[in-house]
Amino acid sequence: MTGDGWDTPVDSLMGREERMAKYGGAKYGGIEPSRKTPNVFIYSDPARGKSFGYNFDGWNEDNTVFLYTGEGRVGDQQMRDGNRAILEHHTKGRALRLFVADGLIPGTDQKNHRYVGKFEVDRERPYFLEEAPDQKEELRTVFVFRLHPLGEALHRSADRSCSGDIRLVTETVLVPLEAHISQTFENPGAKATTATRRESELCARYVSHLGRYFQRWKITPAGETRPLFTDLYDQEENELYEAKGTATRDAVRRSVGQLLDYQRHITPKPNLTLLLPHRPSDDLINFLHSVGISCVYEEPDAEFSRIDAAAREG
Template sequence: MCQWHVVASDAAEKSFRLPDGDTVTAWILTCNLDTFDLEAFRRDGQELPSWSVHRYRDELAAGDTFALWITGADGGLVARGHLTGTPSLSTSANEEYWKKDPGTRWYVPLIVDEWLERSVPRSRIIDDPRFADSSLRKQPFAGNPHRLDAAQWDLIANTLDHARDEDPTWHLKPGETIRRVKLHERYGGSGQGGICPSKRTPNVLIFTDSRSGHQHGYYDEWSEDGTFHYTGEGQKGEQVFTKGNKAIRDHSITGKRLRLFEGSRDTVRYVGEFVLDPVAPHSDGQAVETGGGPLRKVIRFHMVPAGTTSQAPEVPVGTGYRPVDENVQPAAAQPGTPDPDLTGRNLKAHRRLQNELAASARARGMEVLSPMASDPDFDVAWRDSSNNLTVCEVKSLTLSNEARQLRTGLGQILDYHDQLQGRGKGVRAVLWVEREPSDPRWINLCHRVGVTLAWPGQEATIFS
């Protein structure tokens, strides 16, 4: 494994008592990302069985507690756990993640009790007066382990307990607008480009704009897997993980929060905080170069909202409908994918139904919509001349998947309907399926919860 260090004041006692009377010995373990690929380690779902130690090997014991720390300017706390035994001499259990051969070392067995979704920035720990005399500041590259004293562990434990809380320095709420110049004055980051990591605050400011992005080959949109696909930066040539792309990919390790905005210039609207999908954080796509150049490889980040991102009532719903490609072959299903619509025949049927429904709505004079980043990921919606909004979830049906598809679709459309309440004069929910269900109880069930269940041939019931 990569070398972790435990850091503490030289004057610290070997252990201390907690308020509940328990006696603990606490450590910080630190990792250099230039030595060990922790991002890949976590992405692959690996367990951390042990870590290398150099000093105090006769003092490390089962039950000792620790926090994991990434070194460097973008480092910070990433996890907490406890030791499960005493050190032994061995080779690494995760050799493939080392960037150079670690050889034979002393390793102490441990268990990580909690990985943080994003790290706690180093400044929140290292700048605290309680760490003024610690070797985390004075000897950051000293051999491990080093102890934490009671005051230092109290700071770390409290910080970890509140790691999921919203950043108290962030004041924008989802749906609020702000001049982009003012946004960067307040939170840092470059005023140009679509991905703007800040050096002053723990944020990566991200901008999506359907009005201008397409000319650069950037098609940001909700995908069938429920994630928002955001195209990385780089207008010419193949996109790689540098600069802003690297900042997004590594945000959970560096502790940066992904802040998504709609619009790219003048006044922008805050959508909310997002995180990368832990199962499939990104994929490769293809897009033309700026100005209509050749196709090249681009990065598609798979982002999901971090908690609630309910928008203000005045936030408009949707953008012009984007027909979906009915000929696209589905990618290999990700582990745990719950929706049968994402595979083979069902995906093609789903997309055909969706495009046909959108065409029917347009033929009846409706304004047909696809979701923007600030919207729930509905399939299609439309607005009539009186500004009444209908939101629709589309589902393919076969005899083998009918019950699961109807359950899934009903749950989705109820969620979308609830999120869009207040953002239209009236909001109606439709579950549009491939054919009439074989079990008629679904029609009454949907009616009882305010959802219209319909299928091809019943257009009059949903456009009336």
């Protein structure tokens, strides 16, 4: 038995009622501080998160960090209650005890849990933010805590995170275009939309029209897990394209933000161009040129026209 009264070995199975009797803490929550012992009990159930369309929980690639999604099922998660208990466990003198769901307690319909080990939250980067659907299938912000094992811990392939840990530095690499130009494509956890199909098909027509080799950039910003993929990149001209399936003001304004965001991470800094299925209004062309972005649009005869930003300067 340890100095804090903990005598449950790593890899042991333990139901919530047994844990309550020995160490305290409430029965039903995902994060349960105990008044009986200096512990905060954390329960991970990746299958439950996966049913909502996400699964961040689990070990990172080198088994040094266990990622754990905070509590709060509807709307943006808040740094209070259980989430705050994890964040402040150092100052409260509490240990984090992690359990993962593992089948049912024999003869009952209650979930069993396997003890993974004792953890502490990372002191420099305790958590990062992710987007995930809630119970109403609406996107919201969730906390993903970064937990380090203290001593022995259980490492199983079944407990691997599907998302992985955040990147500590931004990673920017060129990747082939083929995965982008297709009839449909999907973002993680979301179905392909009519807009994405139109953008993909527009890119394919433009590449075929020019008959040149294009690539795209895969950008994973520091502090995030999910990469960003650009639409088209012409390395010979150092030109980065963002495609949109419509030429509306809303689509053009979104594109400007995307292009400027991508450009920050690419060296040398590329020229920026918006690819559209129709000629936008003169005001939108002036808007694009005011921020140094050119415009290429498709003509009714399947040809493409270009209006360079430099042509309108001055």
